Amino acid sequence: MRxxxxxxxxxxxxELAMPLFDQLYNFAHWLTQNRExxxxxxxxTYAKALKGFSSFQLGTNFRAWMYRILxxxxxxxxxxxxxxxxxxxxxxxxxxxxxIAGATxxxxxxxxxxxxxxxxxxxxxxxxxxxxxxxxxxEEMSYQEIAETLSIPxxxxxxxxxxxxxxxxxxxxxxxxxx
Amino acid sequence: MVCESxxxxxxxxxxxxxxxxxxxxxxxxxxxCPSCAADVLAGVQMKRAVQVAGKRFVPSNEFRQRVQRxxxxxxxRSVGFSWMAASAVVAIVFVVGLAAAYIxxxxxxxxxxxxxxxxxxxxxxxxxxxxxxxxxxxHTVKPWFQxxxxxxxxxxxxxxxxxxxxxxxxxxxxxxxxxxLIYELxxxxxxxFIFPEEGLRGRFGDSSVTKELSFSVETWSRGGLRYFAIGDxxxxxxxxxxxxxxxxxx
Numbered sequence: 001m002r003x004x005x006x007x008x009x010x011x012x013x014x015e016l017a018m019p020l021f022d023q024l025y026n027f028a029h030w031l032t033q034n035r036e037x038x039x040x041x042x043x044x045t046y047a048k049a050l051k052g053f054s055s056f057q058l059g060t061n062f063r064a065w066m067y068r069i070l071x072x073x074x075x076x077x078x079x080x081x082x083x084x085x086x087x088x089x090x091x092x093x094x095x096x097x098x099x100i101a102g103a104t105x106x107x108x109x110x111x112x113x114x115x116x117x118x119x120x121x122x123x124x125x126x127x128x129x130x131x132x133x134x135x136x137x138x139e140e141m142s143y144q145e146i147a148e149t150l151s152i153p154x155x156x157x158x159x160x161x162x163x164x165x166x167x168x169x170x171x172x173x174x175x176x177x178x179x
Numbered sequence: 180m181v182c183e184s185x186x187x188x189x190x191x192x193x194x195x196x197x198x199x200x201x202x203x204x205x206x207x208x209x210x211x212c213p214s215c216a217a218d219v220l221a222g223v224q225m226k227r228a229v230q231v232a233g234k235r236f237v238p239s240n241e242f243r244q245r246v247q248r249x250x251x252x253x254x255x256r257s258v259g260f261s262w263m264a265a266s267a268v269v270a271i272v273f274v275v276g277l278a279a280a281y282i283x284x285x286x287x288x289x290x291x292x293x294x295x296x297x298x299x300x301x302x303x304x305x306x307x308x309x310x311x312x313x314x315x316x317x318h319t320v321k322p323w324f325q326x327x328x329x330x331x332x333x334x335x336x337x338x339x340x341x342x343x344x345x346x347x348x349x350x351x352x353x354x355x356x357x358x359x360l361i362y363e364l365x366x367x368x369x370x371x372f373i374f375p376e377e378g379l380r381g382r383f384g385d386s387s388v389t390k391e392l393s394f395s396v397e398t399w400s401r402g403g404l405r406y407f408a409i410g411d412x413x414x415x416x417x418x419x420x421x422x423x424x425x426x427x428x429x
Contacts, residue, residue, distance in 0.1 A: 014250050021243060029236035039242050046246050055326035118232035136194060137226050138233035143196050162190055
């Protein structure tokens, strides 16, 4: 019997996984909205990934794999279940209205003091919108990578992203009116 | 209207998801259309604002180090050393020291592997949760290892023997992943370790039972895999378990 040996050792796991640490933490904190829970989530993600690393196929997208583990772990956590249950399941069937068109709250965003305003608006987004917006605009993932991470088709990535941006705009506008 | 079809694709453009020829056509259109140019500018600003606001949370150094340690450390001898494990380690160091003084380098390496195997055996039994998969059913334990270790092996049928399977766990020996199975025989615990042969240093033949630090150890090789059976049971018991393994892994 010939023994197939993988050139996969925990040395290379560390080399691949640790550079993603800051961004995974940032993403985890956005999902959980709590430092302690974010730390638990990241820790669990690394433990699961290390344990399952031999099943990871080299040459496929490691970043998407790590994010997928983190997100699945979050969704099955108590906070994750609560976050997804209190939000209506997002239907993908809204019209093709552009996310950018309409009045432009963007002009206020040039102002640096409005960073907090934007953060609050992102926080208020339902978790499915929040995560896709962050993966696209903060992590700068391609649609393909987002599709792999969230295990959804590319068409759904586009429509959900569009709806997330529309949701963000309307929240920004609400906040501006309150000011 | 031409603009309407472009506006529908604005997000693809902003996210860099357009094919290059379409991208060039869009660029050309934007230069001649103030309305679309304004939309592009607004979209870019919005994306930029999300990006700035989104990079918000920074992990503490202490937490980073904790995770770094957990992925850097090979998961061996991890959990709470009992006094027994600690004294075994002291004894192992002593034996290894003696061996180094008396015999050649190759022998030392071989001895180190034996010592490490003894160490793994003791440290695991001292741990509060010695096995990761708790089952006496070989059909549960064997599949559990799938995807965790880079090889496969068969477990013997124990129905008519005095041995019982307690469970298994993943382990490491010299950075090589392997399987660790724990059996029970009249309150004695016996470990069977399986590693790919090429990952181990040192020279091993197929030995009969030897004594290492008062443990009985037997080692053999089948199909590119190196097996170690170790425990405080008698040499004859260890040998019987070894024979059961050899019978199903010819």
